[in-house]
Amino acid sequence: MLTGEEPSSAGGPGDAGTDDDEQLLLALRRRDEQAFALLVGRYHARLVRLASLFVANQAVAEEVAQETWIGVLQGIDRFEGRSSVRTWIFRILTNQAKSRGQREARSMPFAAFSKQDDGGDTEPAVAPERFLPAGDEWAGHWVSYPQNWRETPEDRFLSAETRALVQQAIDALPPNQRIVITLRDVEGFPSTEVCNVLAISETNQRVLLHRARSKVRAHLEHYLEVV
Amino acid sequence: MATAPVDDLACQELVEIVSDYLEGALPEAERERFDAHLEVCEGCRRYLDQMRTTIRVVGTLTEDDLDPDAKDQLLQLFREWNRT
16 A cells, blocks of 8 residues: 655654654545554554653553544644654653643653753662772772673573563663663664653763663673572 | 783773763774773673673563554544544
8 A cells, every 4th residue: 555655754764664654644644544553553552651651650651642642633734754753653642741740740750851961870880899999900890700691591581581570670760761761772762762752962861871771781680690 | 912901991981881882972082992992801891792682682672562442442532533
């Protein structure tokens, strides 16, 4: 269907499905229900998951995701293709989540983004005792090397147990770090899109991502050592 | 190795700029320092590999199961919108 139409240039490189999203959106403009069903299948579960990063509970997250679809339908004739369809949908979601948070006068994770770059988190990526102390000839170098994960069977990393542990590690992060690692590394958004959606600088985003990834790595390392 | 990396970059510093390295955000001189350190440091090579593996495992967490009830509700929403 719809082949031969010129896909918009808005889709970013390496963003599989974006061109197809454009086609679905064009079809949706013509009130094509099948196109809507396909977009919903592609994005709804992710919208709910992302909404749950910003609001109090799962039920509210479901509502925010549903409101997002209403926003998509209402805004479809105004979408100009300056961003990818995905970014546009996710921006509607974050706006819905923000206004929902304001209505309910709850302290929102968004507030954390307006503070200093690291949200006041000064925890080092790796515990200081893992490095030789000042005064040592090799000060600042590893006391003993980290494990070589290339010797760890791939199954270990992809087991349900390991992935559950990694999810727990993400859930335990401060909200701003949790949001950034979820958008970047779980959802695979490019950094420019994450910065746009959250309205934060590249530097701020990188600091948050660094802290998040470092903590998740530490959890994973600990888990692999113990078991 | 003839040259000890001590003066160049300590492992403790490297672990704090590893994300900038992976994001391609290090200035060229810094990147060269980073690469030079990796050449001589097995510990940091392993650390970098751990970070890459962590990112990869985090990337497997997507679960996109759509609850059929939710889908029906949304299609209902679409039909209402379509009538207006």
